[in-house]
Amino acid sequence: MTIHHHISDELMLEYASGSLEEGWSIAVATHMALCPECRRRLSQMEAAAGLLVEAIEAAPASAQDNASWAALRQRLGKPSSRGNVEPRPAVLPEGRNVPEPLRSYLGGSLDTVKWRALGLGAYHHPIRTSDAATTVRLLRIPAGKPVPEHGHRGRELTLVLCGAFRDENGLFGVGDFEETDAEVEHQPIAEPGEDCICLAVTDAPLKFRSRIVRIIQPLLGI
Amino acid sequence: MSKSTQTPDTEDHTARLVAVGRNADLEAFEGLFRHFGPKIRAYMMKRSADRHLAEELMQETMMTVWNKADQFDPARGAASSWIFTIARNARVDAYRKSGRPAFDPSDPAFVPDGIMAADTMMEMDQEAGRLREAMGSLPPEQVELLKLSFYEEASHSMIAERLNLPIGTVKSRIRLAFSKLRDALGERS
Ligand SMILES: [Zn+2]
Numbered sequence: 001m002t003i004h005h006h007i008s009d010e011l012m013l014e015y016a017s018g019s020l021e022e023g024w025s026i027a028v029a030t031h032m033a034l035c036p037e038c039r040r041r042l043s044q045m046e047a048a049a050g051l052l053v054e055a056i057e058a059a060p061a062s063a064q065d066n067a068s069w070a071a072l073r074q075r076l077g078k079p080s081s082r083g084n085v086e087p088r089p090a091v092l093p094e095g096r097n098v099p100e101p102l103r104s105y106l107g108g109s110l111d112t113v114k115w116r117a118l119g120l121g122a123y124h125h126p127i128r129t130s131d132a133a134t135t136v137r138l139l140r141i142p143a144g145k146p147v148p149e150h151g152h153r154g155r156e157l158t159l160v161l162c163g164a165f166r167d168e169n170g171l172f173g174v175g176d177f178e179e180t181d182a183e184v185e186h187q188p189i190a191e192p193g194e195d196c197i198c199l200a201v202t203d204a205p206l207k208f209r210s211r212i213v214r215i216i217q218p219l220l221g222i
Numbered sequence: 223m224s225k226s227t228q229t230p231d232t233e234d235h236t237a238r239l240v241a242v243g244r245n246a247d248l249e250a251f252e253g254l255f256r257h258f259g260p261k262i263r264a265y266m267m268k269r270s271a272d273r274h275l276a277e278e279l280m281q282e283t284m285m286t287v288w289n290k291a292d293q294f295d296p297a298r299g300a301a302s303s304w305i306f307t308i309a310r311n312a313r314v315d316a317y318r319k320s321g322r323p324a325f326d327p328s329d330p331a332f333v334p335d336g337i338m339a340a341d342t343m344m345e346m347d348q349e350a351g352r353l354r355e356a357m358g359s360l361p362p363e364q365v366e367l368l369k370l371s372f373y374e375e376a377s378h379s380m381i382a383e384r385l386n387l388p389i390g391t392v393k394s395r396i397r398l399a400f401s402k403l404r405d406a407l408g409e410r411s
Contacts, residue, residue, distance in 0.1 A: 009400045018310045019375035022320040033325035036335040049372040050302030058260030099331035101323040130320040
Protein backbone atom coordinates (compact mmCIF):
# COMPACT_ATOMS: atom_id res chain seq x y z
CA MET A 1 0.00 0.00 0.00
CA THR A 2 1.43 3.35 -1.03
CA ILE A 3 -0.33 6.31 0.48
CA HIS A 4 -0.41 9.53 -1.52
CA HIS A 5 -2.95 11.64 0.33
CA HIS A 6 -2.26 12.49 3.97
CA ILE A 7 -3.71 14.40 6.90
CA SER A 8 -3.22 18.18 6.75
CA ASP A 9 -1.23 19.97 9.45
CA GLU A 10 -4.33 21.88 10.57
CA LEU A 11 -6.37 18.76 11.15
CA MET A 12 -3.48 16.86 12.71
CA LEU A 13 -2.91 19.71 15.15
CA GLU A 14 -6.50 19.38 16.37
CA TYR A 15 -5.94 15.66 16.89
CA ALA A 16 -2.58 16.23 18.63
CA SER A 17 -3.97 18.88 20.98
CA GLY A 18 -6.95 16.74 21.99
CA SER A 19 -9.62 19.09 20.63
CA LEU A 20 -10.81 16.89 17.76
CA GLU A 21 -14.14 15.22 18.54
CA GLU A 22 -14.73 11.50 18.45
CA GLY A 23 -16.22 11.20 14.95
CA TRP A 24 -13.39 12.98 13.12
CA SER A 25 -10.80 11.30 15.32
CA ILE A 26 -11.89 7.84 14.16
CA ALA A 27 -10.94 8.72 10.56
CA VAL A 28 -7.70 10.47 11.57
CA ALA A 29 -6.53 7.71 13.93
CA THR A 30 -7.41 4.92 11.47
CA HIS A 31 -5.38 6.62 8.73
CA MET A 32 -2.49 6.93 11.21
CA ALA A 33 -2.65 3.20 11.92
CA LEU A 34 -1.94 2.69 8.20
CA CYS A 35 0.54 5.54 7.73
CA PRO A 36 4.00 5.69 9.41
CA GLU A 37 4.62 9.06 7.76
CA CYS A 38 1.68 10.75 9.46
CA ARG A 39 2.58 9.11 12.78
CA ARG A 40 6.03 10.64 12.50
CA ARG A 41 4.50 14.08 11.91
CA LEU A 42 2.21 13.50 14.88
CA SER A 43 5.13 12.67 17.14
CA GLN A 44 6.90 15.85 16.02
CA MET A 45 3.80 17.83 16.96
CA GLU A 46 3.67 16.10 20.33
CA ALA A 47 7.35 16.92 20.83
CA ALA A 48 6.55 20.58 20.14
CA ALA A 49 3.66 20.36 22.61
CA GLY A 50 6.00 18.83 25.20
CA LEU A 51 8.32 21.81 24.84
CA LEU A 52 5.40 24.20 25.24
CA VAL A 53 4.28 22.45 28.41
CA GLU A 54 7.84 22.68 29.72
CA ALA A 55 7.80 26.38 28.86
CA ILE A 56 4.86 27.02 31.19
CA GLU A 57 6.12 29.22 34.00
CA ALA A 58 4.57 27.55 36.99
CA ALA A 59 4.51 29.27 40.36
CA PRO A 60 7.78 28.79 42.31
CA ALA A 61 7.98 25.68 44.47
CA SER A 62 5.50 25.99 47.28
CA ALA A 63 4.05 24.25 50.28
CA GLN A 64 1.32 23.02 47.93
CA ASP A 65 3.90 21.11 45.92
CA ASN A 66 5.20 19.41 49.05
CA ALA A 67 1.70 18.45 50.13
CA SER A 68 0.94 17.27 46.64
CA TRP A 69 4.08 15.13 46.50
CA ALA A 70 3.36 13.67 49.92
CA ALA A 71 -0.16 12.73 48.82
CA LEU A 72 1.01 11.11 45.61
CA ARG A 73 3.87 9.30 47.31
CA GLN A 74 1.41 7.61 49.62
CA ARG A 75 -0.46 6.22 46.66
CA LEU A 76 2.59 4.89 44.83
CA GLY A 77 2.70 1.17 45.08
CA LYS A 78 4.64 -1.18 42.95
CA PRO A 79 4.12 0.12 39.46
CA SER A 80 0.87 -1.66 38.68
CA SER A 81 1.11 -2.37 35.00
CA ARG A 82 4.65 -3.74 34.98
CA GLY A 83 5.28 -7.13 33.53
CA ASN A 84 1.65 -7.96 33.07
CA VAL A 85 0.94 -6.36 29.74
CA GLU A 86 -2.54 -7.68 29.09
CA PRO A 87 -2.41 -10.48 26.53
CA ARG A 88 -4.22 -9.25 23.48
CA PRO A 89 -5.94 -11.71 21.20
CA ALA A 90 -3.85 -11.14 18.08
CA VAL A 91 -6.51 -12.72 15.92
CA LEU A 92 -8.33 -10.74 13.29
CA PRO A 93 -11.86 -11.58 12.26
CA GLU A 94 -12.25 -13.53 8.99
CA GLY A 95 -12.32 -11.45 5.83
CA ARG A 96 -11.03 -8.02 4.82
CA ASN A 97 -10.00 -6.07 7.88
CA VAL A 98 -9.52 -2.51 8.97
CA PRO A 99 -7.23 -1.39 11.81
CA GLU A 100 -8.16 0.05 15.18
CA PRO A 101 -9.81 2.25 16.25
CA LEU A 102 -12.29 1.65 13.40
CA ARG A 103 -12.43 -2.14 13.81
CA SER A 104 -13.94 -1.95 17.29
CA TYR A 105 -16.57 0.48 16.06
CA LEU A 106 -17.45 -1.95 13.24
CA GLY A 107 -17.35 -4.99 15.47
CA GLY A 108 -16.05 -7.20 12.65
CA SER A 109 -14.50 -7.27 9.20
CA LEU A 110 -15.66 -5.47 6.07
CA ASP A 111 -17.24 -8.71 4.93
CA THR A 112 -19.73 -8.89 7.77
CA VAL A 113 -21.00 -5.30 7.47
CA LYS A 114 -24.78 -5.03 7.19
CA TRP A 115 -25.22 -2.72 4.22
CA ARG A 116 -28.24 -0.55 3.56
CA ALA A 117 -29.11 0.48 0.03
CA LEU A 118 -28.65 4.16 -0.76
CA GLY A 119 -30.01 4.00 -4.29
CA LEU A 120 -28.09 4.14 -7.54
CA GLY A 121 -26.25 0.96 -6.59
CA ALA A 122 -24.53 2.55 -3.60
CA TYR A 123 -24.76 1.31 -0.02
CA HIS A 124 -23.96 2.67 3.39
CA HIS A 125 -23.53 1.49 6.95
CA PRO A 126 -23.99 4.01 9.77
CA ILE A 127 -21.53 3.74 12.67
CA ARG A 128 -22.75 4.59 16.11
CA THR A 129 -20.62 6.95 18.20
CA SER A 130 -21.32 9.14 21.22
CA ASP A 131 -20.50 12.25 19.19
CA ALA A 132 -23.78 13.83 18.08
CA ALA A 133 -22.06 16.51 16.00
CA THR A 134 -20.81 14.15 13.31
CA THR A 135 -22.19 11.44 11.08
CA VAL A 136 -19.83 8.48 10.73
CA ARG A 137 -20.50 5.74 8.20
CA LEU A 138 -19.08 3.37 5.64
CA LEU A 139 -19.94 3.99 2.00
CA ARG A 140 -19.80 1.32 -0.68
CA ILE A 141 -19.69 2.59 -4.25
CA PRO A 142 -20.02 0.09 -7.10
CA ALA A 143 -16.93 -0.25 -9.32
CA GLY A 144 -16.87 2.34 -12.08
CA LYS A 145 -19.89 4.21 -10.73
CA PRO A 146 -20.19 7.73 -9.31
CA VAL A 147 -21.25 8.60 -5.82
CA PRO A 148 -24.33 10.77 -6.16
CA GLU A 149 -23.01 14.30 -6.42
CA HIS A 150 -23.14 16.06 -3.10
CA GLY A 151 -22.35 19.38 -1.55
CA HIS A 152 -21.40 19.80 2.11
CA ARG A 153 -22.33 22.25 4.72
CA GLY A 154 -19.03 21.64 6.45
CA ARG A 155 -16.07 19.36 6.69
CA GLU A 156 -15.99 15.87 5.21
CA LEU A 157 -13.24 13.34 5.87
CA THR A 158 -12.93 10.26 3.68
CA LEU A 159 -10.61 7.31 4.22
CA VAL A 160 -10.40 4.63 1.51
CA LEU A 161 -10.55 1.10 2.93
CA CYS A 162 -11.00 -0.93 -0.26
CA GLY A 163 -10.74 -0.23 -3.98
CA ALA A 164 -10.22 3.35 -5.14
CA PHE A 165 -12.04 6.44 -6.32
CA ARG A 166 -11.14 9.45 -8.39
CA ASP A 167 -12.40 13.02 -8.11
CA GLU A 168 -11.28 16.59 -8.84
CA ASN A 169 -8.47 16.18 -6.30
CA GLY A 170 -6.93 13.06 -7.83
CA LEU A 171 -6.90 9.30 -7.37
CA PHE A 172 -7.54 7.91 -3.88
CA GLY A 173 -6.53 4.32 -3.13
CA VAL A 174 -6.44 2.22 0.01
CA GLY A 175 -5.23 4.26 2.99
CA ASP A 176 -5.61 7.60 1.24
CA PHE A 177 -7.27 10.37 3.18
CA GLU A 178 -9.32 13.21 1.73
CA GLU A 179 -10.40 16.37 3.55
CA THR A 180 -12.95 18.59 1.88
CA ASP A 181 -14.46 21.73 3.27
CA ALA A 182 -17.58 23.84 3.08
CA GLU A 183 -18.79 24.80 -0.38
CA VAL A 184 -16.73 22.19 -2.18
CA GLU A 185 -18.62 20.07 -4.62
CA HIS A 186 -16.84 17.03 -5.82
CA GLN A 187 -17.84 14.09 -7.91
CA PRO A 188 -16.09 10.95 -6.73
CA ILE A 189 -16.20 8.01 -9.16
CA ALA A 190 -15.17 4.54 -8.06
CA GLU A 191 -12.38 3.08 -10.18
CA PRO A 192 -13.27 0.07 -12.29
CA GLY A 193 -12.41 -3.37 -10.95
CA GLU A 194 -13.79 -3.59 -7.42
CA ASP A 195 -16.29 -1.76 -5.28
CA CYS A 196 -14.84 1.12 -3.33
CA ILE A 197 -15.43 1.10 0.42
CA CYS A 198 -14.70 4.29 2.35
CA LEU A 199 -15.11 5.60 5.84
CA ALA A 200 -16.90 8.95 5.55
CA VAL A 201 -17.28 11.45 8.39
CA THR A 202 -19.37 14.59 7.94
CA ASP A 203 -20.66 17.23 10.31
CA ALA A 204 -24.01 17.64 8.66
CA PRO A 205 -26.33 15.28 6.84
CA LEU A 206 -25.19 14.99 3.23
CA LYS A 207 -27.29 16.92 0.83
CA PHE A 208 -27.49 14.76 -2.23
CA ARG A 209 -28.03 16.67 -5.41
CA SER A 210 -29.21 13.87 -7.59
CA ARG A 211 -32.95 14.30 -7.97
CA ILE A 212 -33.90 10.72 -7.30
CA VAL A 213 -31.79 10.49 -4.20
CA ARG A 214 -33.10 13.84 -3.01
CA ILE A 215 -36.62 12.53 -3.26
CA ILE A 216 -35.90 9.34 -1.35
CA GLN A 217 -33.45 10.94 1.08
CA PRO A 218 -36.08 11.55 3.79
CA LEU A 219 -37.14 7.93 3.54
CA LEU A 220 -33.60 6.67 3.94
CA GLY A 221 -32.84 9.05 6.76
CA ILE A 222 -29.46 10.14 5.37
CA MET B 223 9.53 30.30 24.71
CA SER B 224 12.89 32.02 24.58
CA LYS B 225 14.12 31.44 28.10
CA SER B 226 12.95 27.89 28.53
CA THR B 227 14.10 26.81 25.07
CA GLN B 228 17.63 27.29 26.32
CA THR B 229 17.19 24.98 29.30
CA PRO B 230 19.61 22.16 28.58
CA ASP B 231 18.23 19.65 31.05
CA THR B 232 15.92 17.66 28.79
CA GLU B 233 18.31 14.74 28.86
CA ASP B 234 18.15 14.67 32.65
CA HIS B 235 14.41 14.24 32.60
CA THR B 236 14.59 11.61 29.91
CA ALA B 237 17.24 9.73 31.94
CA ARG B 238 15.05 10.05 35.05
CA LEU B 239 12.07 8.65 33.24
CA VAL B 240 14.14 5.72 32.00
CA ALA B 241 15.30 5.07 35.60
CA VAL B 242 11.70 5.07 36.79
CA GLY B 243 10.83 2.60 34.04
CA ARG B 244 13.73 0.26 34.73
CA ASN B 245 14.06 0.34 38.51
CA ALA B 246 10.98 2.13 39.83
CA ASP B 247 13.52 4.73 41.00
CA LEU B 248 11.66 6.86 43.53
CA GLU B 249 14.24 9.63 43.66
CA ALA B 250 14.19 10.03 39.89
CA PHE B 251 10.41 10.08 40.00
CA GLU B 252 10.38 12.82 42.63
CA GLY B 253 12.67 14.84 40.34
CA LEU B 254 10.16 14.43 37.51
CA PHE B 255 7.30 15.33 39.80
CA ARG B 256 8.98 18.51 41.11
CA HIS B 257 9.72 19.62 37.56
CA PHE B 258 6.61 18.58 35.63
CA GLY B 259 3.94 18.49 38.36
CA PRO B 260 3.47 22.27 38.66
CA LYS B 261 3.59 22.69 34.89
CA ILE B 262 0.96 20.00 34.35
CA ARG B 263 -1.24 21.56 37.04
CA ALA B 264 -0.93 24.87 35.16
CA TYR B 265 -1.68 23.09 31.86
CA MET B 266 -4.87 21.65 33.39
CA MET B 267 -5.85 25.11 34.68
CA LYS B 268 -5.69 26.49 31.16
CA ARG B 269 -8.69 24.41 30.24
CA SER B 270 -10.71 25.16 33.37
CA ALA B 271 -9.95 27.33 36.38
CA ASP B 272 -11.03 24.57 38.78
CA ARG B 273 -7.94 24.23 41.02
CA HIS B 274 -9.17 21.10 42.69
CA LEU B 275 -9.78 19.32 39.39
CA ALA B 276 -6.42 20.54 38.03
CA GLU B 277 -4.64 19.03 41.04
CA GLU B 278 -6.54 15.78 40.65
CA LEU B 279 -5.74 15.52 36.92
CA MET B 280 -2.09 16.34 37.58
CA GLN B 281 -1.88 13.58 40.21
CA GLU B 282 -3.59 11.17 37.86
CA THR B 283 -1.12 12.07 35.10
CA MET B 284 1.90 11.54 37.36
CA MET B 285 0.43 8.27 38.64
CA THR B 286 0.20 7.06 35.04
CA VAL B 287 3.78 8.20 34.44
CA TRP B 288 4.85 6.05 37.41
CA ASN B 289 2.86 3.05 36.31
CA LYS B 290 3.72 3.12 32.62
CA ALA B 291 7.28 4.44 32.65
CA ASP B 292 8.54 1.04 31.47
CA GLN B 293 6.69 1.65 28.19
CA PHE B 294 8.60 4.88 27.55
CA ASP B 295 11.12 4.47 24.73
CA PRO B 296 13.81 7.19 24.76
CA ALA B 297 14.55 6.38 21.10
CA ARG B 298 11.13 7.68 20.16
CA GLY B 299 11.18 11.05 21.87
CA ALA B 300 11.86 13.15 24.93
CA ALA B 301 10.27 12.76 28.36
CA SER B 302 8.40 16.05 27.94
CA SER B 303 6.69 14.79 24.80
CA TRP B 304 5.62 11.49 26.36
CA ILE B 305 4.39 13.16 29.54
CA PHE B 306 2.44 15.69 27.47
CA THR B 307 0.52 12.89 25.72
CA ILE B 308 -0.43 11.38 29.09
CA ALA B 309 -1.58 14.75 30.46
CA ARG B 310 -3.55 15.47 27.27
CA ASN B 311 -5.31 12.11 27.40
CA ALA B 312 -6.16 12.58 31.09
CA ARG B 313 -7.66 15.97 30.28
CA VAL B 314 -9.63 14.69 27.28
CA ASP B 315 -10.97 11.77 29.34
CA ALA B 316 -12.09 14.16 32.06
CA TYR B 317 -14.07 16.33 29.65
CA ARG B 318 -15.33 13.94 26.98
CA LYS B 319 -17.06 10.67 27.68
CA SER B 320 -15.96 9.12 24.41
CA GLY B 321 -12.29 9.78 25.18
CA ARG B 322 -9.91 10.08 22.27
CA PRO B 323 -10.00 7.32 19.63
CA ALA B 324 -6.40 6.26 18.96
CA PHE B 325 -4.46 3.74 16.92
CA ASP B 326 -3.00 0.72 18.69
CA PRO B 327 0.56 -0.35 17.77
CA SER B 328 -0.11 -3.88 19.05
CA ASP B 329 -3.07 -4.30 16.67
CA PRO B 330 -2.25 -6.96 14.02
CA ALA B 331 -3.77 -4.72 11.33
CA PHE B 332 -1.47 -1.81 12.31
CA VAL B 333 1.15 -0.94 9.65
CA PRO B 334 4.50 -0.69 11.48
CA ASP B 335 7.24 1.86 10.77
CA GLY B 336 9.55 1.01 7.90
CA ILE B 337 13.31 0.45 7.93
CA MET B 338 13.96 4.16 8.43
CA ALA B 339 13.47 3.55 12.16
CA ALA B 340 17.20 2.84 12.72
CA ASP B 341 18.26 6.22 11.29
CA THR B 342 15.55 7.92 13.21
CA MET B 343 16.80 6.52 16.49
CA MET B 344 20.34 7.71 15.99
CA GLU B 345 19.13 11.20 15.37
CA MET B 346 16.73 11.40 18.29
CA ASP B 347 18.84 13.43 20.70
CA GLN B 348 19.94 15.78 17.94
CA GLU B 349 16.36 16.13 16.88
CA ALA B 350 15.19 17.24 20.32
CA GLY B 351 17.81 19.99 20.35
CA ARG B 352 16.99 21.16 16.85
CA LEU B 353 13.29 21.26 17.54
CA ARG B 354 13.94 23.29 20.69
CA GLU B 355 15.96 25.80 18.70
CA ALA B 356 13.40 25.96 15.92
CA MET B 357 10.59 26.60 18.40
CA GLY B 358 12.62 29.45 19.82
CA SER B 359 12.95 31.06 16.41
CA LEU B 360 9.29 30.82 15.32
CA PRO B 361 7.61 34.22 14.92
CA PRO B 362 5.54 35.08 18.02
CA GLU B 363 2.23 34.92 16.14
CA GLN B 364 2.90 31.31 15.17
CA VAL B 365 3.92 30.37 18.72
CA GLU B 366 0.72 31.98 19.96
CA LEU B 367 -1.35 29.75 17.68
CA LEU B 368 0.43 26.64 18.92
CA LYS B 369 -0.07 27.70 22.53
CA LEU B 370 -3.78 28.34 22.02
CA SER B 371 -4.11 24.93 20.37
CA PHE B 372 -2.13 22.88 22.86
CA TYR B 373 -2.85 24.72 26.09
CA GLU B 374 -6.52 25.45 25.57
CA GLU B 375 -7.57 22.94 22.90
CA ALA B 376 -8.91 25.90 20.95
CA SER B 377 -10.39 24.96 17.58
CA HIS B 378 -9.38 26.89 14.46
CA SER B 379 -12.64 28.82 14.48
CA MET B 380 -12.20 29.74 18.16
CA ILE B 381 -8.67 30.93 17.43
CA ALA B 382 -9.86 32.91 14.41
CA GLU B 383 -12.48 34.61 16.54
CA ARG B 384 -10.13 35.27 19.45
CA LEU B 385 -7.38 36.78 17.31
CA ASN B 386 -9.81 38.42 14.93
CA LEU B 387 -8.28 36.68 11.91
CA PRO B 388 -9.86 34.96 8.92
CA ILE B 389 -9.87 31.19 9.43
CA GLY B 390 -7.79 30.79 6.26
CA THR B 391 -5.02 32.84 7.88
CA VAL B 392 -5.13 30.68 11.01
CA LYS B 393 -4.73 27.55 8.90
CA SER B 394 -1.93 28.93 6.77
CA ARG B 395 -0.03 30.07 9.89
CA ILE B 396 -0.33 26.57 11.30
CA ARG B 397 1.05 25.08 8.09
CA LEU B 398 3.84 27.64 8.05
CA ALA B 399 4.82 26.90 11.64
CA PHE B 400 5.02 23.15 11.11
CA SER B 401 6.82 23.39 7.80
CA LYS B 402 9.48 25.52 9.57
CA LEU B 403 9.77 22.97 12.35
CA ARG B 404 10.11 20.15 9.82
CA ASP B 405 12.72 22.15 7.88
CA ALA B 406 14.71 22.52 11.06
CA LEU B 407 14.55 18.75 11.48
CA GLY B 408 15.93 18.39 7.97
CA GLU B 409 12.77 17.01 6.41
CA ARG B 410 10.99 17.92 3.27
CA SER B 411 7.55 19.29 3.97
ZN1 LIG C 1 -0.57 9.79 6.13
